[in-house]
Amino acid sequence: MLIGAIDGGGTKVLTAVLTETGQILARRQAAAPTADVPGYFRQCAEMLAACAGEAGCGVFSLAGVGMNIPGMVTPDGYVLGSPSADWGRFDARPLLSTALGIASERVFFENDINACALAEQRFGGAGGDFVWITVSTGNGGAVVANGRLARGGGGCAGEFGHLKVERDKPYPCGCGGMGCLEAHASGVAIARRAREAGLPDGTDARKCEELARQGNAAALAVYDQTGVYLGRALAIAANLLNPSHAFIGGGVSKALDLMLPGISRTLSAEAVPQCAGLEVLRTRLGYEAALLGAGAVCLEGLR
Amino acid sequence: MLIGAIDGGGTKVLTAVLTETGQILARRQAAAPTADVPGYFRQCAEMLAACAGEAGCGVFSLAGVGMNIPGMVTPDGYVLGSPSADWGRFDARPLLSTALGIASERVFFENDINACALAEQRFGGAGGDFVWITVSTGNGGAVVANGRLARGGGGCAGEFGHLKVERDKPYPCGCGGMGCLEAHASGVAIARRAREAGLPDGTDARKCEELARQGNAAALAVYDQTGVYLGRALAIAANLLNPSHAFIGGGVSKALDLMLPGISRTLSAEAVPQCAGLEVLRTRLGYEAALLGAGAVCLEGLR
Numbered sequence: 271m272l273i274g275a276i277d278g279g280g281t282k283v284l285t286a287v288l289t290e291t292g293q294i295l296a297r298r299q300a301a302a303p304t305a306d307v308p309g310y311f312r313q314c315a316e317m318l319a320a321c322a323g324e325a326g327c328g329v330f331s332l333a334g335v336g337m338n339i340p341g342m343v344t345p346d347g348y349v350l351g352s353p354s355a356d357w358g359r360f361d362a363r364p365l366l367s368t369a370l371g372i373a374s375e376r377v378f379f380e381n382d383i384n385a386c387a388l389a390e391q392r393f394g395g396a397g398g399d400f401v402w403i404t405v406s407t408g409n410g411g412a413v414v415a416n417g418r419l420a421r422g423g424g425g426c427a428g429e430f431g432h433l434k435v436e437r438d439k440p441y442p443c444g445c446g447g448m449g450c451l452e453a454h455a456s457g458v459a460i461a462r463r464a465r466e467a468g469l470p471d472g473t474d475a476r477k478c479e480e481l482a483r484q485g486n487a488a489a490l491a492v493y494d495q496t497g498v499y500l501g502r503a504l505a506i507a508a509n510l511l512n513p514s515h516a517f518i519g520g521g522v523s524k525a526l527d528l529m530l531p532g533i534s535r536t537l538s539a540e541a542v543p544q545c546a547g548l549e550v551l552r553t554r555l556g557y558e559a560a561l562l563g564a565g566a567v568c569l570e571g572l573r
Numbered sequence: 574m575l576i577g578a579i580d581g582g583g584t585k586v587l588t589a590v591l592t593e594t595g596q597i598l599a600r601r602q603a604a605a606p607t608a609d610v611p612g613y614f615r616q617c618a619e620m621l622a623a624c625a626g627e628a629g630c631g632v633f634s635l636a637g638v639g640m641n642i643p644g645m646v647t648p649d650g651y652v653l654g655s656p657s658a659d660w661g662r663f664d665a666r667p668l669l670s671t672a673l674g675i676a677s678e679r680v681f682f683e684n685d686i687n688a689c690a691l692a693e694q695r696f697g698g699a700g701g702d703f704v705w706i707t708v709s710t711g712n713g714g715a716v717v718a719n720g721r722l723a724r725g726g727g728g729c730a731g732e733f734g735h736l737k738v739e740r741d742k743p744y745p746c747g748c749g750g751m752g753c754l755e756a757h758a759s760g761v762a763i764a765r766r767a768r769e770a771g772l773p774d775g776t777d778a779r780k781c782e783e784l785a786r787q788g789n790a791a792a793l794a795v796y797d798q799t800g801v802y803l804g805r806a807l808a809i810a811a812n813l814l815n816p817s818h819a820f821i822g823g824g825v826s827k828a829l830d831l832m833l834p835g836i837s838r839t840l841s842a843e844a845v846p847q848c849a850g851l852e853v854l855r856t857r858l859g860y861e862a863a864l865l866g867a868g869a870v871c872l873e874g875l876r
Binding site: 399 | 728730731736808847
C-alpha cells in the first residue's frame with residue numbers, strides 16, 4: 271500500500287509518497303504562497319503528483335492522502351484558522367480532493383504538531399502516553415493520553431505554546447498574553463535573549479547554538495534558561511498527565527543537549543516526584559517528523 | 574445488581590450499598606484510624622457489611638466492591654503511598670477481600686479524586702472531555718481525555734494541586750515546592766490569606782465564606798483571589814487539553830459562586846481563545862461525589 275503525504279506549512283510545502291511503514295519513496299519541497307488558497311492546494315496536488323510519478327504510480331493508485339494544516343483543523347478538513355498561513359475558516363477537503371482528482375473520502379487532515387505525535391507513535395516506536403513539543407520559530411505541542419491523541423472538546427488540545435511559564439518578568443506573546451512558553455522558549459525568544467545578553471547583532475537561535483558549542487558562557491546561559499522554561503511546561507504536563515516520554519522536535523531541538531540540564535533541574539523542582547521521571551528525548555524522526563506525520567494521518571484515517 | 578462502595582479517607586470512612594444507577598440504599602460514616610492498616614480495612618469491611626444488612630442483602634450477594642484510596646494506588650489495589658493516611662506501599666486487595674470474605678477479583682481500587690471523575694461521568698451525566706478539581710483542605714484533580722480517565726505512564730496523572738500558579742510571590746507547599754495550587758487555593762490557603770487580610774483570628778474557609786456573603790470586602794477579596802489561582806490551573810488544563818467542562822468539588826466548592834469572577838477573568842486572560850470556553854461548574858454530586866465514585870470504580874472494574 272502506498273500513501274500520499276502533504277506537510278502544508280505557512281511558507282513551504284513538503285510532499286511525499288510513502289510505504290505504510292514510513293519509507294519515503296519520493297519527496298518534493300518548495301516554497302508555497304498561501305494568499306491564493308485554491309492555488310496553494312493546486313500546488314500541493316501537483317507536487318504530490320510529481321512524487322507519485324517518481325515512485326512509479328499515479329495519484330489514483332494511492333490508498334489515501336494525509337495533509338497537515340499549520341493551524342487548527344477538524345479531522346474532516348474544516349480549517350478553523352492558521353496564523354502562520356494567515357488563513358481564516360474554509361473547507362480544505364473539497365479543495366484538495368478536487369485538485370488531486372480523488373474522492374474526498376480518501377483525503378485526511380490534521381494539525382501539523384498533532385501529526386508529528388502520530389508519526390512518533392506509528393513510525394518512531396513511541397508507546398504509551400507522551401507529549402510532543404516543537405521548538406522552532408514558535409512553540410506548539412500535542413498530547414497522547416491513554417495511547418490516543420488528545421483533541422479535547424473543541425479539537426484544540428495541545429496548546430503548549432501558551433502555557434504561562436513566567437510571571438515574575440513575563441514577556442509579551444504574539445497571542446496577546448504575557449509569559450507564554452512561546453514568548454520565552456521559541457527560536458525568536460532565544461534570539462531576543464541572545465541580544466539582551468550582549469551577543470553579536472543578528473545572533474539567531476542557530477548562531478547562538480554555535481557560540482554555545484564554542485564555550486561562549488552567555489550563549490550557554492541563553493540555552494540553559496530556555497531549558498528552564500521548557501522544563502516548566504514539561505513539569506505542567508508531567509503533573510497533569512504523567513506521561514512516560516516527552517519528544518522535542520523542530521529546528522531548535524538540535525540543541526536539546528544544551529537545554530537538558532535546565533530541563534532536568536526544573537522537572538525535579540516543579541514536578542511531583544512520582545511524575546518527575548518523564549524522559550525527555552529529541553524526536554527520532556528528525557526533519558521529516560511532520561512529513562511522516564501526514565503519512566500517519568492518512569493511515570489513521572484509513573483505519 | 575447491587576454494589577458496595579467504600580470511600581476510604583485519611584481520617585474517616587464512608588461506605589454504602591448502591592444500585593448500578595447510583596441510588597444509595599444504605600450508608601455508614603465513621604472516623605477511622607489509619608495507623609493499624611489491617612484494622613482500617615477490617616473496619617471498612619464491617620461498615621460495608623452493616624450497610625448490606627440494612628439493604629437486606631449480604632456482602633456475598635454484592636456484584637463487587639469499589640474502594641477509594643486517599644493517595645496513589647494501581648487499579649489492582651497496590652497502594653503506592655498516601656500522605657493523608659500516612660501510608661507507604663502495601664497491597665490493599667488481599668486486605669480488603671479477606672476482611673470482606675469475598676474473592677479478590679470482585680474488589681476494585683482507585684484514587685479518590687479519580688473516583689470522583691468517574692462518578693461525574695457515570696452518575697452526573699458528564700460527557701466528553703473534562704477535568705475535576707477538589708477544593709478542600711488541599712487540592713487534587715483528575716483528567717478525562719478522549720472520554721477516559723487519564724492515568725499516565727505511572728498511574729499518577731491529575732496532580733492539579735502541584736501545578737505552579739504563583740511565581741511572583743510564591744508560598745511554600747507541603748510538597749516542598751513553591752507556588753503550588755495547593756499552597757494558594759486550598760482551604761488552608763484561604764484561611765492563611767484571611768489571616769493576612771486582617772480577618773478575625775480563627776477565620777477558616779467556611780467562616781471566610783460567611784463573611785464574604787455578608788459583604789465583607791476583605792473576605793470577598795480572599796475568595797476572588799482564590800478564583801484567580803484556580804483560574805490559572807484551569808487555564809493550564811484548557812490550553813493543554815481543551816476540555817469542555819471543569820467540575821469543582823470538595824467542601825470549598827460551595828463557595829464557587831464567590832470564586833467564579835476570578836476564575837472567568839483569568840481564563841479569558843490565560844487560555845487561548847479557542848480553549849477559553851471551558852464551562853466551570855460545581856459537581857452535581859455534592860458531598861457524596863467520592864462515595865458514588867467508589868461505586869463507579871466498582872462498575873468500571875466489573876465491565
